Amino acid sequence: MSDIQFPSKILENAVNEFSKLPGIGRKTALRLVLHILKQEKESAYQFADAITTLADEIKYCKSCYNISDSDICSICSNPRRDHSVVCVVENVRDVMAIENTHQYQGIYHVLGGLISPMDGTGPDDLTITPLEEKLKSEEVKEIIFALSTTMEGDTTNFFLYRKFQQYPVKFSTIARGVAIGDELEYADEVTLGRSLVDRQPFEKNAL
Template identity: 55%
Template sequence: MNFSSKLLEKAVDEVSLLPGIGKRTALRLVLHLLNRPKSQTLQLTKALEDLVENINFCKNCHNISDGELCEICNNPKRNSKIVCVVEDVRDVMAIENTAQFQGHYHVLGGKISPMEGIGPHNLNIETLVNKVKNKQISELIFATSSTIEGDTTNFYIFKQLEGLDVITTTIARGISVGDELEYTDEVTLGRSIINRIPFETSLKR
């Protein structure tokens, strides 16, 4: 592209480094910044600077947090013995939005993926195993994504916990609420038959 301004070019270059944003979109966003009051853009940049300068990760669960411990780990009403293992912060938010879980989380920071060069030692697995060893956890719920990488990660952690006194469970996989059977893929449908539950149980939900 042919920029008439070095300042504009630099701004577009930086914005286009963000994921899913190409040069054209970056230019559109940057020109939008020039069309709105300067103070709004300075608020945006300040919010981003504050974030990267001051953000913490919870010492206990590795969730994003303003303080040493996150709001969830700090909440005395929540059950710290039941821990839900998730890949990243967005999964914590997704589960929190359901309002169905009152335990703690443990954020792995990704999943084992040899293709992307991510091994167990790149993830927050050791702190999790230590919590189990110190008998801080009675039930571990695996809530990673339903992919080969997610399953591998679960299995790796499960092996690390062998011989330790902890219940391990995994969130139910099955057809989504509102889905029609006809359009459900075979693997999901097959698993949902194998893992069927008593009808009385489903009524309680």
């Protein structure tokens, strides 16, 4: 499709813009653009406006770096959340995934990435300094690492654990094991092995 002849520069420009999005090829982009053209003009304005507003008005919480409509996000400003427990995550999607479980009452800290020498992401590219400030000034009692079990996640976990050794804080990571509802025979061996080593008293799980 690279040498495709568009009947209109405006159409071509819109297709090019959509093609810049991740996972959207030129054929899909054309389909999306023709869909927008079929709608009322009002829908297109509304769509464009949502994007402009997104770029202009979205903020990042000054405390946890989560996406927010205000300077301090609704989680950090909620007095009913436990501000002594901080869950360290990679990005906003992880916050949303954990919030969706309705199992967590503490606050978050969004790193904005993981340490990855391959991608050129070092500790200075992440929000590690503000996290340390939080440890210094606030009454944080526990840090929960909820990062991916990838090389980057493990590296970041280890880096933070070493860096924050001096603070009187309890460190924990989310439990790894066989997913609920999964058949044992299909679990990968690393996860299955880990689930045996980290076995839990039966009563605790049989609530």
